[in-house]
Structure formats: C-alpha cells, structure tokens
Amino acid sequence: MAMETIKDFTIPFKGLKEGKHEFKFTAGNRFFEAFEGSEIEKGDVSVSITMEKRTTFIQFNFHIEGFVNILCDRCLDTYDQALDNDFKLIVKFAEEESDEGDDIVYISSSEHQINVSHYIYEYIMLSIPIQRIHPEDEHGNSTCNQEMLNKLDEYTVREEEKETDNRWDELKKLLDNK
Numbered sequence: 001m002a003m004e005t006i007k008d009f010t011i012p013f014k015g016l017k018e019g020k021h022e023f024k025f026t027a028g029n030r031f032f033e034a035f036e037g038s039e040i041e042k043g044d045v046s047v048s049i050t051m052e053k054r055t056t057f058i059q060f061n062f063h064i065e066g067f068v069n070i071l072c073d074r075c076l077d078t079y080d081q082a083l084d085n086d087f088k089l090i091v092k093f094a095e096e097e098s099d100e101g102d103d104i105v106y107i108s109s110s111e112h113q114i115n116v117s118h119y120i121y122e123y124i125m126l127s128i129p130i131q132r133i134h135p136e137d138e139h140g141n142s143t144c145n146q147e148m149l150n151k152l153d154e155y156t157v158r159e160e161e162k163e164t165d166n167r168w169d170e171l172k173k174l175l176d177n178k
Contacts, residue, residue, distance in 0.1 A: 009120065014112035016053055023049040027066075027120055035121055043068035045083060047092075047120050060089040060116070064123050072134050075144035079134045086129040089119055 011023055025046040032038050045066035052059045064087070067080040093109040107114065134143040142149070 001026075009117035010113050010115045011049070011051065012113040013051065013053060013058060018053050018055065019023070021051045021053065023051060025049070025116075025120065027124065031117070031121075032068075032127045034117075038121075040068045040070060043124075045120075045124055049116065056115075057092045059089055060091065062087040062089065062116075062120070062123055064120070064127055068124065068128065070128060070132055072144060073132045074142075075134065075148040077134070077145045077148070079143070081128055082135075083124065083127040085123065087119075087126070088172065 012095055025047040027047060031120050032040045032043055039083060043066065045064060045068065048063040048065075050061040050063075052061075064083055064085045067082050069078050070081050071077070072079055088103055090104045091114060092104065092106050092108040093111075095109065109146075137143055
C-alpha cells in the first residue's frame with residue numbers, strides 16, 4: 001500500500017480524553033489503487049467514524065456511504081454499486097498484539113495511534129453484494145449491456161425433456177406418495 005495513503009487514515013488516540021470523538025475520511029480512486037489486487041479501481045466512499053475511548057479499550061463505529069465501480073457478474077460491464085453500511089470494531093490493549101476475531105483486535109498498550117485503512121477497505125468489500133449485477137431501472141428492466149445478454153442467451157444450452165422409461169412410472173408413484 002502506498003505510504004501516503006496509510007498516513008491519511010491514521011487516528012492518533014493517545015492524549016485524547018475518554019469519551020466520543022468523530023473522524024471523517026474519504027476513500028477515492030487513490031485509496032483503492034493502494035490495495036494490491038483490489039477488485040475496485042474507482043469509487044467515492046465517505047467514512048464517518050465515531051471513536052469511543054475507554055481506559056482498557058476503544059470502540060470504533062464505522063459508517064460507510066458512497067459508491068464503488070465494479071464488474072457486473074452477468075454482462076461484465078462496470079457499474080456503480082451504491083454502499084450504505086455500519087460496522088463496529090473494538091480495539092483492546094494488551095501486552096502482545098493479536099487478532100481475536102472479526103470485530104475485536106488487540107494492540108500493544110504502548111501504541112499511540114491506529115491506522116484504519118485496512119478496516120475501511122474490508123468494510124467496503126463486505127458492503128458489496130455477493131451477486132454483483134447492474135441495478136434495474138425504474139420500470140424493473142435490467143440495465144446490463146443488452147448486446148452481451150443477447151450473446152449469453154444465444155449460447156445458453158437448454159436441456160430438452162428426456163423421455164422416461166415407462167417401466168419406472170409405477171415406482172415413481174410410490175415415491176411420490178411418501
């Protein structure tokens with residue numbers, strides 16, 4: 001990841017009073033380019049973070065909102081996928097850094113800041129639907145590349161109903177009656 005992008009997403013928490021603190025970040029094209037092998041090349045995502053600092057832990061509440069430009073699984077054209085999601089991360093202080101689970105992270109008690117770029121990237125990726133397809137228009141019609149859909153339809157193999165052996169019909173009736 002590019003060094004300047006890492007610095008842009010660092011939150012210094014040492015010296016802050018206990019309680020809530022607000023942070024705002026923007027994940028744009030430069031942000032996504034910084035992640036090697038990223039499926040996202042373009043996007044504009046606003047990230048609002050509410051940090052609640054306590055003596056033994058810090059709770060981060062992330063609100064992700066915006067769009068990313070991704071490939072459609074159906075027609076392979078790119079489209080803008082809207083994002084709007086919330087995530088929670090708890091950072092606990094310990095002598096040894098470790099990663100306990102999805103939403104709890106342990107860092108050394110001597111740390112004075114945390115970089116949230118990796119968490120933002122993960123939360124953006126988690127906000128993208130599993131099935132990535134162009135949204136429908138206001139009439140319920142697909143906005144996919146129609147030329148590609150026509151080609152897919154042309155090459156789709158349809159299975160024709162096979163004739164069954166009549167000798168098995170009586171046994172099938174028994175199975176249907178269960």
